Amino acid sequence: MMKLGLFVSGPGHHVAAWRDSHVEADAGQSLRHYIEIAQLGERGRFDFLFNADSNSTFGPDDINVWKRTIASMRLEPLTLMSALAAVTTHIGLVSTATTTYLEPFHVARLFASLDQLSGGRAGWNLVTSSAASEALNFSHAAHAPHGERYARAAEFVKVVNGLWDSWEDDAFVLDKADGLFFDPAKLHMLNHKGEHFAVRGPLMIRRSPQGRPVIVQAGQSDAGRALAAATAEVIFTVQQELGPAQDFYADIKKRAAALGRKPEHVLIMPGVLAVVGETKREAEAKFEKLQSLIHPELGVATLSDMVGMDLSTYPLDGPLPEVPLSNTQQGRQRVVIDLARREGLTIRQLYQRVSGARAHRIIFGTATEIADSLELWYRSGAADGFNLMSLTFPEGLRDFVDHVIPELQRRKLFRTEYEGKTLRENLGLPRPANAFAGHG
Secondary structure, eight states: OOEEEEEEOTTOSSTTGGGSTTSOTTGGGOHHHHHHHHHHHHHTTOSEEEEOOOSOSOOTTOHHHHTTSGGGOOOOHHHHHHHHHTTOSSSEEEEEEETTTSOHHHHHHHHHHHHHHHTSOEEEEEEOOSOGGGGGGTTOSSOOOHHHHHHHHHHHHHHHHHHHTSBOTTOOOOBTTTTBOSOGGGBOOOOEEOSSOEEOOOOSSOOBTTBSOEEEEOOOSHHHHHHHHHHOSEEEEOOSSHHHHHHHHHHHHHHHHHTTOOGGGSEEEEEEEEEEOSSHHHHHHHHHHHHTTOOHHHHHHHHHHHHTSOOTTSOTTSBOOOOOOOSSOHHHHHHHHHHHHHHTOBHHHHHHHHTTTTTOEEEEEOHHHHHHHHHHHHHTTSOSEEEEEOSSTTHHHHHIIIIIHHHHHHTTOSOSSOSOSSHHHHHTOOOOOOTTTTOO
16 A cells, blocks of 8 residues: 655644744744654554754854744754653654765664564665765865765665664573573674775674664665665655656666565655645645745845755846755755756746755645546556655644545555554564674
């Protein structure tokens, strides 16, 4: 069946959501707020919560622009997900950690801990950091080049997977009578030595209830697609049109198969912001209300960040200039530039189109119309499911859970009950064998 992730983002995904009169402006700092979202998502039988993250908000010269956005406030995601593990039972908990500025041992331990505390519901969203200003918070003068970040990431994930397999499933005998806690033959020292890392191991946490936490990635560029096809089990993508989405889907599945992986074990989930109304016009009015609250400074700054070029000196009502290849988010950059060229949009029109949902597809309508759109992409080889974004929280999410979910269930496109206890079981992914079992 269709898979659904719930993309969590403070007061909502629209860049001006915090200004909505029905929204708690600083909700992004409230545990109570996130508990409400998580439990609402579990009531809707979502596969997982997804929390994006960056270790930087803005560059040193951007404060006067970014003062207009809630993006300057962000809780540490693993801390938040651990708190939500205590108030949920079934929904998965997927969070971001960068391979560019963290160490593999840190990441392996953090997600293994979350997985144990949640009973096997953890997922790691692997990123190479799209915000160049992150470098300034980790004693680096500049962001590493795109290719170098992905080379490091490929070795990073290899180390993390190895650490997650430090112990075989039956390593802990817990023999009180004989005083034997674990079987030494079932412990495996990693002893990794590579170009970027030298990690001995082992991890001091037993093997995951689901074998290993689920690995998630958003591979859009060629390097990103290669890494995703080789390592990821869920892939987030930014797609505006059905044709390019089908091409991306086919490309990833083909790459995975060429690497000896089963394509059905690599789930493609485009982001989509769904705005629900009793009529399509009502849904559009909800969106237009927030669109009117985007300050031009913020709109241009958001667009500049997406394309990797400062657009503040260009006429708002002029065309997007020629943009050099970005060193940050190349895949998203391509989607935004293609949209501008295809529809002949000015800078103002373009930021209005993409800043509200960060270049993800936006659909408006009744529950039936939104279900029609999701079903079309799902049945047309463009998606295995979707990473759902809400205009505002909790109102926009409640609209989706109360109206669209029942329509998807009526069409037998989405579950009425969770299939299993772990995130892997609910996603239909196999439990991986320990890579070292039987090797001494």
